[in-house]
Amino acid sequence: xxxxxxxxxxxxxPAPDARTAPLAVRERSHGGQGAAWRxxxxxxxxxxxxxxxxxxxxxxxxxxxxxxxxxxxxxxKLLPPSAEHPFGTDMLGRDYLxxxxxxxxxxxxxxxxxxxxxxxxxxxxxxxxGYFGGWIDTAMVKIAEFFQVLPGLVLALVAAAVLGSNxxxxxxxxxxxxxxxxxxxxxxxxxxxxxxGYVESQKAAxxxxxxxxxxxxxxxxxxxxxVATTMTVGRAILIESGLAYIGVGDPSNPSWGGLLNExxxxxxxxxxxxxxxxxxxxxxxxxxxxxxxxxxxAFNPTIGRVK
Amino acid sequence: xxxxxxxxxRLLLSSFILFIVVITVLFFLLELAPGDPVQALxxxxxxxxxxxxxxxxxxxxxxxxxERYLIYLGNVLxxxxxxxxxxxxxxxxxxxxxxxxxxxxxxxxxxxxxTLGGIVLGxxxxxxxxxxxxxxISGIAVGLFxxxxxxxxxxxxxxxxxxxxxxxxxxxxxxxxxxxxxxxMVLPIITMATTELAYKARIARSAVIESLGQDYIDTARxxxxxxxxxxxxxALPNGLLPLVTVSGYSLGFILAGSVLVERVFGWPGMGxxxxxxxxxxxxxxxxxxxxxxxxxxxxxxxxxxxxYGIVDPRLRAxxxxxxxxxx
Numbered sequence: 001x002x003x004x005x006x007x008x009x010x011x012x013x014p015a016p017d018a019r020t021a022p023l024a025v026r027e028r029s030h031g032g033q034g035a036a037w038r039x040x041x042x043x044x045x046x047x048x049x050x051x052x053x054x055x056x057x058x059x060x061x062x063x064x065x066x067x068x069x070x071x072x073x074x075x076x077k078l079l080p081p082s083a084e085h086p087f088g089t090d091m092l093g094r095d096y097l098x099x100x101x102x103x104x105x106x107x108x109x110x111x112x113x114x115x116x117x118x119x120x121x122x123x124x125x126x127x128x129x130g131y132f133g134g135w136i137d138t139a140m141v142k143i144a145e146f147f148q149v150l151p152g153l154v155l156a157l158v159a160a161a162v163l164g165s166n167x168x169x170x171x172x173x174x175x176x177x178x179x180x181x182x183x184x185x186x187x188x189x190x191x192x193x194x195x196x197g198y199v200e201s202q203k204a205a206x207x208x209x210x211x212x213x214x215x216x217x218x219x220x221x222x223x224x225x226x227v228a229t230t231m232t233v234g235r236a237i238l239i240e241s242g243l244a245y246i247g248v249g250d251p252s253n254p255s256w257g258g259l260l261n262e263x264x265x266x267x268x269x270x271x272x273x274x275x276x277x278x279x280x281x282x283x284x285x286x287x288x289x290x291x292x293x294x295x296x297x298a299f300n301p302t303i304g305r306v307k
Numbered sequence: 308x309x310x311x312x313x314x315x316x317r318l319l320l321s322s323f324i325l326f327i328v329v330i331t332v333l334f335f336l337l338e339l340a341p342g343d344p345v346q347a348l349x350x351x352x353x354x355x356x357x358x359x360x361x362x363x364x365x366x367x368x369x370x371x372x373x374e375r376y377l378i379y380l381g382n383v384l385x386x387x388x389x390x391x392x393x394x395x396x397x398x399x400x401x402x403x404x405x406x407x408x409x410x411x412x413x414x415x416x417x418x419x420x421x422t423l424g425g426i427v428l429g430x431x432x433x434x435x436x437x438x439x440x441x442x443x444i445s446g447i448a449v450g451l452f453x454x455x456x457x458x459x460x461x462x463x464x465x466x467x468x469x470x471x472x473x474x475x476x477x478x479x480x481x482x483x484x485x486x487x488x489x490x491x492m493v494l495p496i497i498t499m500a501t502t503e504l505a506y507k508a509r510i511a512r513s514a515v516i517e518s519l520g521q522d523y524i525d526t527a528r529x530x531x532x533x534x535x536x537x538x539x540x541x542a543l544p545n546g547l548l549p550l551v552t553v554s555g556y557s558l559g560f561i562l563a564g565s566v567l568v569e570r571v572f573g574w575p576g577m578g579x580x581x582x583x584x585x586x587x588x589x590x591x592x593x594x595x596x597x598x599x600x601x602x603x604x605x606x607x608x609x610x611x612x613x614x615y616g617i618v619d620p621r622l623r624a625x626x627x628x629x630x631x632x633x634x
Contacts, residue, residue, distance in 0.1 A: 163339070
């Protein structure tokens with residue numbers, strides 16, 4: 001409605017709009033964000049938590065070259081942490097450090113790939129919905145409502161029970177249930193940006209809608225989308241760990257949550273089995289959330305403290 | 308008034324449609340599941356073909372899929388959730404209701420605690436001039452909602468039950484005793500409440516900060532009101548509007564999260580029943596619990612919307628001009 005109105009009023013003053021447009025674009029999409037990125041990198045919490053995330057990723061990637069076989073039951077059972085086994089051994093006599101390293105691969109892989117999938121879906125559907133409105137907008141709002149009413153954890157549990165519970169299916173299910181979170185943010189941003197003067201003037205100048213979406217709407221929507229995507233990494237790791245704890249996932253290739261499932265019966269005497277994988281989940285999710293917060297603060301300096 | 312009725316009428320209609328969609332998706336999803344309800348009913352014994360057909364006919368399982376779907380939908384709307392084939396064909400609704408009380412016994416205190424605690428902590432963090440206090444509360448909040456909730460429960464068990472021996476580890480009462488004992492409730496309630504409390508404290512903090520920056524707060528201050536009065540009478544009521552919505556959704560999250568928390572503490576509520584039903588492929592119970600959960604969340608959403616309409620003057624104002632147009 002309002003979009004129609006603004007479009008009809010647009011051409012009455014095309015000249016000043018068209019002249020200011022390139023300037024506005026440059027200002028918004030490069031200069032402002034560059035400064036914000038530098039502010040982000042200088043934040044104390046970034047200096048602590050960005051290296052932490054990088055270390056976890058590195059350990060997951062190259063760690064397997066340095067640890068023993070995570071399924072070899074060649075050691076005494078339930079050894080507490082020692083110099084030889086820094087993380088102890090589990091109930092079948094497997095080196096727990098190796099199991100935690102391999103478990104981290106699964107947890108991190110799920111977390112990052114779900115977040116990337118959510119961002120991709122969210123940008124495409126949310127961008128189209130916010131920019132064009134109409135049926136695609138209605139459809140997206142309804143889908144988001146659906147996942148609000150039916151918690152993702154519950155739907156993923158049911159679906160994993162039906163479809164089988166390998167890690168690809170779990171990841172896909174998480175992406176399907178979680179993308180509306182990012183999508184709604186993109187949608188709101190796209191609605192806001194598509195009403196800005198310079199976008200209106202590009203529309204009036206006859207630029208192709210998809211081109212405007214790609215080169216103006218999406219770049220300008222990126223800051224909040226990146227924050228949401230970062231947070232999604234943490235939430236996906238948390239939900240996956242919960243599902244794995246209940247037993248959804250590949251038992252022969254357990255994530256951190258799967259290790260906690262195994263640890264449940266050994267809490268009384270073997271504290272390290274429950275403590276260590278949980279601590280890893282906590283540290284990664286905390287780091288990711290802190291980075292999300294730091295991003296948010298860097299890109300929204302206006303929302304600060306009261307004097 | 309008429310506009311208000313129209314708004315709530317549309318809300319009810321769209322909620323109802325959403326409800327039907329949820330049932331439909333879940334029904335057909337579970338139809339894909341492998342498993343044989345008749346075998347589940349009689350247990351692990353060989354069946355004659357004739358007996359099987361008799362059972363199938365008795366429970367309407369011989370009908371085509373779409374017909375079973377319509378019958379099920381009709382039954383649900385009349386309050387009949389079908390029969391649990393794995394447990395002697397007990398009515399699903401009875402099974403769920405026998406467990407619902409146990410879940411609510413820990414979910415409702417968690418909901419109340421997390422809402423009140425979140426508002427108080429969030430407001431303190433927003434208003435305090437002591438940076439360390441704000442930083443401390445905000446940091447703890449981020450920390451608490453970065454913890455896997457179920458693992459937090461495991462830690463509580465390891466500290467308070469195993470090491471210190473203060474509280475029991477498992478169940479809702481001493482073995483064989485009926486009812487719920489308070490010692491058994493403490494850790495599950497704390498576990499359930501923490502994540503939500505942290506989340507609500509964050510929302511409350513930013514909401515109060517935002518509303519403290521508004522012009523009417525300056526007005527209130529310039530009238531010479533004490534800063535406590537400004538917070539409680541002016542900033543909070545307006546700032547807490549977003550928290551109404553968040554609280555509505557949080558009840559759904561708490562109930563869904565009961566799946567994990569009840570598993571940690573062996574708490575015999577709906578969450579444990581749900582996990583058990585999924586493991587045993589007891590589809591009617593899975594479907595029944597999900598439907599109950601969905602109904603609860605939808606009803607809470609409607610209540611949230613009504614509360615919002617009452618407390619938010621802007622929404623009242625938006626509904627009012629429409630009324631002039633329609634009449």
